[in-house]
Amino acid sequence: MKAFKKLSSILLFFIFFWIVYCAITLPNLDGLGNKTRKPSISVTDKENVLVGSLGDVYGGLIYSENIPKNLINAVVVLEDRKFFDHYGIDFKGLGRAILHNIKEMRYSQGASTITQQLSKLIFLNTEKTISRKFKELIISFYLEYKFTKIEILSMYLNRAYFGSGQYGVKAASKRYFSKLPEDLSIAESAILAGSLKAPSKLSLITNKDASISRAKVVLNLLEKNKLISLKQKNNAKLELNKIKNLKFYSDDGIRYFIDWIHSExxxxxxxxxxxxxxxxxxxxxxQKNIENSVKNNMRNIDEKVQAAVFVMDYNGAVRALLGGRNWNKSKFNRATQSKRQLGSVFKTYVYLTALSMGYNLTDKIEDIPIKKDNWAPKNFSDKYEGIISIRRAFAISSNVSAVRLAEKIGRENIISQAKKLGVISKISNNPSMALGVDSFSLLETVGSFGAICGNGIPVIPYGIEEIKKRNNISLWKRDFPKRREVITKKVQLKVKKLLRAVVEEGTAKKASKIPIKILGKTGTSQKNRDAWFLGCAKNHVVGVWIGRDDDKSMKNIFGSTLPLSIFKDIILKL
Known part of the structure; x- marks a missing residue:
């Protein structure tokens, strides 16, 4: 008996010590919102329409008097049916949860009221421990004492996460339904309330079917509890069917652009x-155009084969960007971060340099086998045409002619010309340079074509016009410095004729029937590891790259096939 009393005393001492510890380690309750969130970056398009975000997007406050009755009923009936009757804790639900956890011998079930969820949102974290739960109870009593029920509910809805990066009901209403919370219908309120349990999985954008299914559960509960009539429920379900048929544009493809914007x-x-x-x-x-073009053209292509697309106007403004086939599966941005062998696209710099040094399109060059030391480059399919013009050599993408021309004009001059166009990658000074054995990013390659197809003035691709605070105060604005011409009008006219010859009679002939004047260059690296097409039309440069991340060969994919097909689809809808 004495041992039992001693053990009980020790146990009571530790319980008392634990309660005191929990009390003294409570967060500061003097103000609300002590818990910090990650600052958000909201990105708008050129028309100032919100297209995506990073961080925790907070849309602003909605005051208690503006919360629609539909939303109040939907949240309460699903999350905390006794919300307006208890004092912060549902003791019956808590007892049921305790018994379940004892049975499971672990913390597996909670019975959190809306007040408890609010205390967790603004003061605590999500760890499942007894001490955190006890603190949550104390804070809940404090909140119930200090605020009215509707104030507690409005604070909760202003901070809750609704999926797809949206924090607060105001941000969620705008993102999903393009309206203010006070204008939400019964069906829309049911969707938002339904997402609270698992917002990442039940977001209307990421999982429409699950979101609609969950909303129907909410509607059934509302009707069962006589909060809406049978007619209202049926009308709301009809509205859910209409919402299900709507196309909610996922920002997955745009995320490559947003990630690049963040890095810039x-x-x-x-x-x-x-x-x-x-x-x-x-x-x-x-952006939607390039995403659809890649998706449609690569529907039957091995998923290991990746794609990147970069669209820029002649002044350097990036209008669209795709860094891979699926951002959710791979965040690696192949349009900006990856450097791959350029293949025959590099010949553009070789011929541009030659033209700048006085060569003409009609000048002759040999398209016959060549040997440099122990290296003997060959043409595609090992075919040769003999003595041909500069124009013809470029159009058919002759390897041996490009090597000969590079050796005549000097490799150092070609490197210098490429650098003037904005190329920053290292270029090897050896005979194979002319065949594009060095690795470039799609971003810098498209950027270099801005001067070639545009005004002869080098451009740096950019995606940011201005950065502001949420109160509209400007923090940073793009400056446009004056740059000197690096390609004269006379030379530019010649190089454009070369690029046009590629489409009219050369490797990009498949695009010759398009009723648009297209300038372009195909490129395929050694053993079909990379396939490129760089094209200019409608005052834009469009770059398409196809390849595998493991750098392995692709079967029957060349610059003149899949990349060109994607380009054609894009340019026709541009």
Missing amino acids: TPEEVLKNQKDLIINSTLDLKF
Whole structure:
């Protein structure tokens, strides 16, 4: 008996010590919102329409008087049916959860009221421990004492996560339904309330079927609890069917653009730790166009074969960007981060240099086998045409002619010309340079074509026009420095004729019937590891790259096949 009393005393001491510890380690309750969130970066397109975001997007407050009755009923009936009757804790639900956890011998079930969920959102974390739960109870009593029920509910809805990066009901209403919370219908309220349990899985954008199915459960509960009539429920279900048929544009493809924008944001701006709005150069129509073109053309292509697309106007504004086939499966941005062998696209720099040094399109060059030391490059299919013009050599992408020309004009001159166009990657000074054995990014390659197809002035691809705070105060604005011409009008006219010859009679002849004047160059690296097409039309440069991340060969994919087909689809809808 004495041993039992001693053990009980020790146990009571530890329980008392634990309660005191929980009490003294409570967070500061003097103000709400002590818990910090990650600052958000909202990105708008060139028309100032929101297209995506990074961080925790907070749409602003909705005050208690503006919360629609439909939303109140939907959230309460699903999350906390006794919300308006208890004092922060549902003791019956708590007892049921405790018994279940004892049976399971682990913390597997909770009975959190809306008040408890709010205390967790603004003061605590999501770890499943007894001490955290106890603190949650204490804070819940404090919240119930200090605020009215409707105030607690509005604070909860202003902070809750609704999926797809949207924090707060105001942000979610705007993202999903393009309206204010007070204008939400019964069906829309059911969708938002239904997403609270598992917002990442039940977002209307990421999993429409699951979201609609969950909303129907909410509607059934509303009707069962006599919060809506049978007629209202049926009408709401009809509206859900209409919502199900709507196309909610996922920002997965845009995420490559947004990630690049984030990497381009000046460090001094990011250090402010403030919510930012970035006005970008993105054209949403172009973006959807390139995503659909890649998807449609690669429907039957091995999923290991990746794609990247870059669309830029002649002034350097990036209008669309795709860094891979699926951002959810791979965040690696092949349009900006990857460097791959350029193949015959590099010949553009070789011939441009020759033209700048006085060569003409009609000048002759040998298209016959050549040997440099122990290296003997060959043409595709090992075919040769003998003595041909510069124009013809470029159009058919003759390897041996390109090597001969590079040796005549000097490799150093070609490297210098490429650098003037904005190429920053290392270029090897050896005979094989002319065949594009060095690795470039799609971004810098498209950027270099901006001067070639545009005004002869080098451009640097950019995606940010202006960065502002949420209160519309400008933090950073793009400056447009004056740059000198690096290609004369006379030389540019000649090089454009070369690029046009590729389409009219050369490796890109499949695009010759398109009723648009297209300038372009195909490129295929050694053993079909990379396939490129760089094309200019409608005042834009479009670059398409196809390849595998493991750098293995592709079967029957060349610059003149899949990349050209994707380009054709894009340019016709541009």
